[in-house]
Amino acid sequence: MADVFISVNNLKHTFTSKVENLTVLRGVSFQIEKGEIVCLLGRSGSGKTTTLNLLAGLDKPTGGEIIVNGKNITQWSTEKLHAFRLKTTGVIFQEFYLLEHLTAIESVMTPMILADDKEELAKERALELLKAVGLGDKTMNYPDELSTGQKQRVSVARAIANNPSFIIADEPTGTLDSKTGDGIMKLLLRLIKKYDMTMLYTTHDPYVAKLANRVLILHQGKVFEEKEVDPISFDYDNFEQLYRPKGDKA
Amino acid sequence: MNEIDKLTDTEIKSNFYSKFLYSTLFNLRLILKNLKHRKKSAIIIALGLIFSLTILFSSSIWVHTSQKIIADDYIETLDYEMYINTFLPNAMNEVYDYLSDDSVVRQVDWQYVTYALFNFENKEQNYTVFPESEQDDLEDPISLTNAIIVPTRAIERIKLNLEIEGNASLNSGEIMVSYSEAKELEKTYKKTITPGEIITVAITRRIPNTDIGEDELRFFDIDETTYYNYTISGIFKYTGTDGIIDKLIGAKGAGNIVDSVLFPMEDLTYEDLYIFETNGLLPKLLVKTDAEKLRTGNIETMPDNLLALKERIEINYYHTFCRILKHEIETMANEYKRTFSSAALFIPAIAAALILTVLATQMTIKRRGKEIALLRSRGASSVQIIGIFFSEYSIIGIFSLLVSFGLSIITAAAFPLIAGGKSITAYNLSRFMQYLDISAYEIEIFSIIVLGIYLGVTFVNIVSFVKKDVQEVLLITRKGQRILSLGVNIAVFVLVFVGFILLLIEFRNVFDPFDTYGFDSIERSSMVLLAFMGVIFFICYYISMGIVLLLQKTPKVYRLIFKNRGFFIYHNIKRKTKTLTELTFFLILIISLLTFLISIRSITETNIELENNYRNGSDIRVQTTVPINISEYNERFSKIEGIEDTLGFYSLRATIGTQDVEVFGVDPLKYLSVGNWIEHSFQNTTVEEALTALEETLDGLIISDYTANRLRLSIGRHMFITDFKGGPFSLPLLITGIISSAPGLGVAHGNDPKMVKSADEYVLVNQEILQSIGVENGSLFLLSVGKNVDIDQIIEQIQSISPLLIVNPEKINPNYIGYFITKYIPHVSVTLMLGIIVLSFVAIVYIMISTDFILNQRRKEYAVLLALGGKQTKIRGLVIGEILVFVVSAILIGVPVGLLTALSSLSFIKPLLIPREIVPIVFEPGILMLLVAIFSLILASLITIIPLIRKQTKFEIVHELRITE
Structure with a gap:
């Protein structure tokens, strides 16, 4: 039996504001094995990004626990979470979030510099990664000199700069056209396999979801599991009737 | 036909x-x-405007009121401003x-000078009085002294020259006696003479x-x-x-009052006064002016108004000669x-x-890009x-203007408090309101x-935000705008520089x-x-452009100083943002000005100290x-x-020649050592050479450089001194020597207002x-003391030897x-100190608001860095770095610029600092105070920005990323 790398147990999260409290996650539970590529599928507002943010240590849940490689990160201090994000996880955002004043190579160097690596070594590795993502000739380009696909490639290279064990990608193809998005996903999957990483990504596109080993469907704050998704017949409106919650025997 | 057409005109x-x-x-509600x-931000802007306007307004109000x-x-x-002889x-x-x-005259008093006699009652008419030291009965002598005859009310003016034991009163039946005469009367009457003593006097x-x-x-x-x-x-x-009394009968005049009695004129009859005049005891008139009438116009016209009064009298009454205090009043006005x-x-x-x-x-305008969009x-x-944006800033401007006006009246009243406070009893708010004079112009x-500068620049900033329209309207590309802006900048600098040179030339023409x-x-x-200051402004601007370029080209330096953080700091600075250029420029300007003010203050204080030492x-x-x-007291002093x-x-x-001089006889070599x-x-010679020459030449003479130049005299020429009193x-x-100034005596020729000169x-x-x-x-002794003595x-x-x-x-x-003046207007060193404090405060505020602005602009960046695994402390460290x-x-650029500014300004700034250069001004930059100021500035900046940075970087990453999506 493959090792369980991530275990999410009864995860809950509520956003509080002056106006109202919004409960997004109502007890989400699932597990991801080492080396697995899992997709979290769901509509806009279903809690996909929230789940990813909690797993990445960007936020703390209001209930439940997240166990990563045997450690409960929900108990961790801010300092430990910083180190977790730096060394253990690599995050890819839908909006890329490249810093406008850094070139492609400098963007990729950023996590390594934050991890106190020497600048020369970081530069070497960054170059290597950019070549790996097919941007060997765009190292000195600023974000406004790159296409959206190229920006996302830089974002991918940045995410794997510190050799993380776990990649989290929030709608990595959300802003890309289908052809570019397809290219990005294939690149990601190739790199995940090459560097032996685990990946959890979100999408609302069933075509992109199909590329994962396994799909989790998030709906109304709860997760449903489905091993396979047929993108053509996938029906968001009626899937609650069609699919049973995890653990529920037919 | 549409609805509009159907409507009537009304x-x-x-x-x-x-x-x-x-x-x-x-729109108004929106604004x-x-x-x-x-x-x-509105408060910060308003405070800045209120500060600038209040200072300017209150200076103006105080100029006119003070x-x-x-x-x-x-x-x-x-005492008086004029005396008239006839x-x-x-x-x-x-x-x-x-x-x-x-109308200019407030009071006119008669004055006669004759003799007074005491202890004469039992003497025969053929008693020999003169000379006093050889009179007939030295065991029971007559005491002879000067008698100053003035009206009773005149004592209110004359007493300003006196230190009085008892009352300053000259009513009928009263006399006032000088200290030396009182001592003499004690010997004559063989008893202590004190105020209240009853005595017989003859005039x-x-x-x-x-x-x-x-x-x-x-x-x-x-x-x-x-x-x-x-x-x-x-x-x-x-x-x-x-004062007039001094010129007439004091130390500078006949010296009568020094050893005299004051006697009320009302106790003499018309016949007595007639006989005085018949006997050649000519009266003088002492004139006291009305200050308000004398200063009609402004303070600078006072000497001319007094001169006009003199001329009116001399023209109408050819037999009169008037002596006025024009010089003193001129000095006051100066x-x-x-x-x-x-x-x-x-x-x-x-x-x-x-x-x-x-x-x-x-x-604040730059932060509102989204709002505009x-x-x-x-x-x-x-x-x-x-219109909306400009109206907002105009409202701030108008509000600031109104507040400043009201505030400036209060701050103008506070000027004397800043000036030194010692005369606070002579000054109060009601007096200020009584004299309050506001120049509307x-x-x-x-x-x-x-407001023109503020609103003008604001308007340009707002319009430049509307780039598209500007480009359409002006038909200029962004590059074109940059070139135009640079061109205007250089043109203005050239104008300012040329203006400075011309003004400097004009200054050199009048400067003596x-x-x-x-x-x-x-x-x-x-x-x-x-x-x-305008030239320095531009120089700082150009230097700052160079510094920014330099900072953007030296990545190795950042790595060396900041290690890994240097990577981020360097790349942040490498951004070509106007904010960073402005930050550099403004800081360089502030530090230069701060250094300039500190140096000038130090130079002034040093000069005052050196001058006081020299004058002493x-x-x-x-x-x-x-x-x-002299010899008696020399001996007494040397025994201490x-x-x-x-x-x-x-x-x-x-x-x-025709020049009235005071002749000082000295022991030259002693003067050299003491x-x-x-x-x-x-x-053209050293002190040692000049004084040795005087020592070796018994009939030697050291004259002033002014007289030497005027009469074309040089060392080795002969000169006659005439009209020696009693010689x-x-x-x-x-x-044997030509002197500019001497220790203890002041300048050899001319007005030296801080010294007491009889000629x-x-x-x-x-x-x-x-x-x-x-x-x-x-009247003068200089004493040197040994080392480690209790001075x-x-x-x-010394003081116990004699009260004189x-x-x-x-x-x-x-x-x-x-x-006198600095009781009302702060001394230049106080003004400089205030300037230093204000500049330091402005620098700290600017660093604070720039930091706040930069942090605001970079919230997303910091959120991304945190998301990538960066620590809070590291992010904060980047900002501080x-x-x-x-x-x-x-600091590294501003301090040398400030020092050079101070050094070069010495060629024209002296009239603002000192009345006259007695001791050559020494460039003393005040390094200690500069270090303290710089250190305090850095410390204060850190103290203000660290909490700000902590607050601004303490956010939720997810929340921050979400806001910027």
């Missing part, structure tokens, strides 16, 4: 008006809401009546001519003017140095002008505050957007300048380094300073108002333990020359007008 108009009104009200929403107060108070410190005493009544009706109606043997009592004509049982109301010491003009040194602080306000406004997306036109000008600096020099100096003359200075025996050497200055008045000489004391008619002396010029001779003609007395104890011992001795006076001439890079760069 209906169309009312529709338009109501729409206009509605949209105006809507007020925007202001409320942006309270913090002139009147100072003029009135100064006139009140003078050779036709019969016509004097007419002159008296004329003066009494003149002589003629001065006997002893040359023809009139030395007996009968010749004094006292039969009708003997007064019994008069009360000595007060015993006085004469302390006056400036000193007022200088002290006030030195406020120009505060201009950099005001300019810095204004620039801060403008930059803060720029930052939103308004555009809803259909707002550029004009509407500009100046208020308008300052408002236009400050060898005389007291007059109105013209002071005025031009302040103009040159302002132009110079030696370790201990002893001066008297009454001449005393701790005193190494003593030098007395024999002195008397004489004439060189005096605090400076390198520039002598022209030979003239004395031929050999010029405008002095010369030095060997003391043996004066001793040989019977001169024994003088205070020595001073105490004044030892190491804090103010050699307590009547120096500068001391970046700010420190700018602060340290600004």
Whole structure:
């Protein structure tokens, strides 16, 4: 039996504001094995990004626990979470979030510099990664000199700069056209396999979801599991009737 | 036909008006809401404007108000402003009546000088009185002294020159007696004479001519003017140095009052006064002016108004000769002008505050890009957007203007408090309100300048935000705009620089380094300073551009200093943002100005100290108002333990050419060792050479550089001194030295307001020359002391020798007008200190708001870095590191620029700092104070920005990323 790398147990999260409290996650539970590529599928507002943010240590849940490689990160201090994000996880955002004043190579160097690596070594590795993502000739380009696909490639290279064990990608193809998005996903999957990483990504596109080993469907704050998704017949409106919650025997 | 066409004209108009009104009200509500929403930035902008405007307004109010107060108070410190002599005493009544009706004149008093006698009652008419030391009965002598006859009310003016034991009262039946005369009466009557003593006094109606043997009592004509049982109301010491009494009967005049009695004129009859005049005792008129009338116009017209009065009298009454205090009043007006003009040194602080306000406004505009985009997306036109934005800032401007005006009246009233507070009893708020004078014109000008700059720059910033429209309207590309902007910048710099050069040339034309600096020099100096500040502004700007380029090209330096953080700091600085350029420029400017002010202050303080040391003359200075025996006191002083050497200055008045001089007889080698000489004391020779030459040449003479130049004299030429009092008619002396100034004596020629000079010029001779003609007395001693002695104890011992001795006076001439003026207007060093404080405060505020602005602009970036695994402390460290890079760069550049600015400004700034350069100004940059200021600035900046950074970087990553999506 493959090792369980991530275990999410009864995860809950509520956003509080002056106006109202919004409960997004109502007890989400699932597990991801080492080396697995899992997709979290769901509509806009279903809690996909929230789940990813909690797993990445960007936020703390209001209930439940997240166990990563045997450690409960929900108990961790801010300092430990910083180190977790730096060394253990690599995050890819839908909006890329490249810093406008850094070139492609400098963007990729950023996590390594934050991890106190020497600048020369970081530069070497960054170059290597950019070549790996097919941007060997765009190292000195600023974000406004790159296409959206190229920006996302830089974002991918940045995410794997510190050799993380776990990649989290929030709608990595959300802003890309289908052809570019397809290219990005294939690149990601190739790199995940090459560097032996685990990946959890979100999408609302069933075509992109199909590329994962396994799909989790998030709906109304709860997760449903489905091993396979047929993108053509996938029906968001009626899937609650069609699919049973995890653990529920037919 | 549409709906509009159906409407009548009236209906169309009312529709338009109501729409206009509605949209105006809507816009106004929007503007007020925007202001409320942006309270913090609005407050900062308003505070900056209020500060600049308040300082300018209150300076203007105080210029106009203080002139009147100072003029009135100064006139009140003078006994009189004019005396009138005549050779036709019969016509004097007419002159008296004329003066009494003149609007400028407040009071006119008669004055006669004759003799008074005591202890004469039991003497026969043939008793020989004169000479007093050889009179008939030395066991029971008559005491003979000067009698000053004045009206009762005159004592209120004359007492300003006196230190009185008892009362300053000259009512009928009272007399006042001088201290020396009181001592003599004690010997005569063999009892202590104190105020309240009853005494018999005779006023002589003629001065006997002893040359023809009139030395007996009968010749004094006292039969009708003997007064019994008069009360000595007060015993006085004469302390006056400036004023009409001093010129007439004081130390600078005949010296009558020093040893005299004061007698009320009302106790004499008309017949007595007639006999005085018949006997050649001619009256004088003492004139007191009305300050308010004298200062009609402004303070600078006072000398001319007084001169006009003199001329009116002399033209109408040819037999009169008038002596006025034109010079003293001119000095007062000059000193007022200088002290006030030195406020120009505060201009950099005001300019810095204004620039801060403008930059803060720029930052707030830059933050509103999204708002503009939103308004555009809803259909707002550029004009509407500009209108809304500009109206907001205009409201802030108008509000600031109104607040400033009210505040400035209060701060103007506080000027004397800042000035020193010692005269606070002489000054109160109601007096200020009574004299309050506001120049509407100046208020308008300052408002236009400050608000004009603020609103003008704001308008340009707002419009430049509307880039598309500007480009469309102006048909210029962004590159074109940059070139145009640079071109305008350079053109303005060239204009300012040329203006500075021209003003400097004008200044050099009127500047006389060898005389007291007059109105013209002071005025031009302040103009040159302002132009110079403009030049420095541009120089700092260009330097800052260079520094930013340099900072962007040195990644290795960042790595070296900051290690890994250097990567982020360098890349942040490498951004070509205007904010960073502005930050660098403004910090360099502030640090330069701060250094400049600190240096100038230090230079001024050093000069004052050196000058005081030089004026004091030696370790201990002893001066008297009454001449005393030099050798006697030299001996007394030398007996005091701790005193190494003593030098007395024999002195008397004489004439060189037509110049009235004071002749000081000294022991040259003693003067060399005792005096605090400076390198520039002598022209073309060293101090040692000059004094040795005088020692070796018994008939040697050291004259002033002014006289040497005027009469084309040089060392080795002979010179005659004439009119020695009580000595030979003239004395031929050999010029052995040409002197500019001497320790203890001041400048050799000309007005030296901080010193007490009986004549405008002095010369030095060997003391043996004066001793040989019977001169024994003088008023000045310089004493040197040994090492490690208790000077205070020595001073105490000296003071105990005689109450006439004044030892190491804090103010050699307590009547120096500068001391008077600085009670109302802060001394230049106070102004500079205030400027330093304000600049430091402005720098800290600017660093704070820039940090706040940068942090706001970079929230997303920091959120991303945190998301990638960066620590909070690291992020904060980056921000601090970046700010420190700018602060340290600004210090490394700004300090040398400031020092160079201070050094180069010495060529034109002297009239604003000192009345005259006695001791050459030394460039003393005040390194210690500079270090303290810089260190405090860095510390204060860190203290203010660290909490700000902590607050701004303490956010939720997810929340921050979400906001910016």
